[in-house]
Amino acid sequence: xxxxxxxIAIYPGSFDPITKxxxxxxxxxxxxxxxxxxxVSSTSTESKEHLFDINERVELIQEIFAKDDHVEVSRFDGxxxxxxxxxxxxxxxRGLRAVSDFDYELQMxxxxxxxxxxxxxxxxxxxxxxxxxxxxxxxxxxSLGGDVSRFVSAVVLQRLKEKIG
Ligand code: PNS
Numbered sequence: 001x002x003x004x005x006x007x008i009a010i011y012p013g014s015f016d017p018i019t020k021x022x023x024x025x026x027x028x029x030x031x032x033x034x035x036x037x038x039x040v041s042s043t044s045t046e047s048k049e050h051l052f053d054i055n056e057r058v059e060l061i062q063e064i065f066a067k068d069d070h071v072e073v074s075r076f077d078g079x080x081x082x083x084x085x086x087x088x089x090x091x092x093x094r095g096l097r098a099v100s101d102f103d104y105e106l107q108m109x110x111x112x113x114x115x116x117x118x119x120x121x122x123x124x125x126x127x128x129x130x131x132x133x134x135x136x137x138x139x140x141x142x143s144l145g146g147d148v149s150r151f152v153s154a155v156v157l158q159r160l161k162e163k164i165g
Contacts, residue, residue: 006034009091009122010084012076015040015057016050017156018064019138021130025095028124030070037087038065038073039080051139051163063155081116089119096123097131 009029015022015038029036038061042054052060054075065071076083084092092112094105109121126133133151142148142160149157 007032007091008035008037008087008089009033009093010037010039010080010087010089011093012039012041012080012083014050014135015061016135017052017057017138017152017160018061019130019133019135019152019156020150021095021097021126021133022135023064023153024126024130025093025124026065026071028126029093030068032122033091034070036071036093037089038071039083040073040075041080042075042077052159056159060156060159064153079115081112081119084116084119092119092121094121094123095126097126097133 011022011026011029013022026036026038040054040057040061050057058073058075061073065073080092092109094109096102096105105123109123112119112121130151138148138151138160143164148160152160
């Protein structure tokens with residue numbers, strides 16, 4: 001890679017909804033890349049029922065990073081490597097919270113390596129206080145009336161309340 005070529009990273013995921021753990025990873029990524037595209041998948045390799053539809057998930061992330069020029073948000077529909085190629089991204093960012101993430105993440109990274117050998121997966125480790133946090137747990141706790149205000153930004157909390165009641 002040329003030393004002058006800007007590093008473009010993609011941070012893909014379902015982000016249903018974006019949590020403070022995801023936000024932490026975005027900020028960490030910006031320390032090592034020039035441009036970051038948060039790529040919200042409209043589909044998923046696992047068949048998942050989404051709480052927030054694709055437009056809502058994109059909008060929430062856009063609101064959170066509205067003041068950050070280095071962060072863009074986009075939806076993608078097909079293969080991640082195709083989206084990365086279209087953007088000219090060299091790096092895919094994924095978070096590793098615990099050993100339990102490893103098998104799934106390794107499998108995805110190796111499949112992506114097969115499909116797009118020119119694209120590297122970079123694993124980042126979130127702040128320890130977010131190591132147990134996942135969007136699915138946030139959805140579950142919120143739907144059962146638990147307090148998730150420590151785990152999501154205010155805009156997300158508001159939308160959760162509107163959706164779940
Ligand atoms: O936050 P998630 O649900 O763990 O994110 C998974 C995601 C969206 C990154 C993954 O399912 C994905 O890349 N989907 C796009 C389709 C694709 O490229 N599949 C092959 C990769 S193994």
